[in-house]
Amino acid sequence: MARHRWMGAIAGAAMLLGAAGPALATQPSEQQVRKLFQVMHLDQRVIQMGKQFSGTMGHNVPCVPASYWDGFVDEASVNDLMGRMVPIYQAHFTAEDIAGLLKFYQSPLGQKVVTELPKTMEEGMSVGRLWGEERAMALIQALQKKGTLNVEGKCPASPAADGTAFEPGK
Template sequence: MRKWIEVAAGVMLACGSMGSAMAAPPSEQQVRQLFDAMHLSQMFGQMNAQMAGAMGRVVPCVPASYWQNFIDAGGAQQLLSRMVPIYQSHFSAEDVVGLLKFYQSPLGQKMVIQMPLVVAEGMRVNQQWGRERGLAMVQRLQQQGTLDANGRCPATPAATSPAPVAKPAH
């Protein structure tokens, strides 16, 4: 019994010290300051313009102007409000202070300006690489006979012949 009490006391002590060692989450105000420093509202505007153009191509019967207000000022605030708890769960108040210092610095502002361009270029490279890689893998499967010339599984006798119909027993 004494051993169990010692173990329980040790666990309680460890849990108590872990709680004090865990950093405090940032306040909503801190997170919103970070969002401002990161220019997230403006990024939503850029995303909206790109999305409106894409939707205009996908649904040509609807004018692209219809989609222009998908992320309006109210929508941006709704998105930011939903993002606050995410940042609060992944970053401590101390982390946000450090991130604020970075994003308020000249290098941080350069990051904010350049990152959308870097991501867009990266996506183009990724898509091109994916097409090339996929084509090479399909060609290898065609050479091995796993796929036919159209990139489909070749017909097998079992797949082309109808299964025999069982006759009902009398």
């Protein structure tokens, strides 16, 4: 009987330690997360995206003065965005995680990642877009060859394919 109490106490302690394990991980401070953002040059990336956005909008909406778009992403708006991102990082990373990320991003390799990753992602997106288009064309061609799709890429048996509209009740 004493053995059961002893084992029960050990099991209870193990459960408490197991439950307390994740809770022992400390949440990173806002200052720590903002330091990570600074080391990763996130504010500069947002400003760069803002400039690209203003160029696109200036081209697409010529009736709006360029000065409006130029000021669309300013220091205050970037600071606001960074502040909104802090809780996200605090929810997904511990203080130890952020310390490790800071150590990495402050290293020469980390700074190379900061510099090269946007370029590699852009190039990768271009390759992915081309790959997706090629795959889609191959699929469409295979479906046309089987007769599942007609030359226009539509289902041959559908009302849309023969130009007649679907009318409910007929």
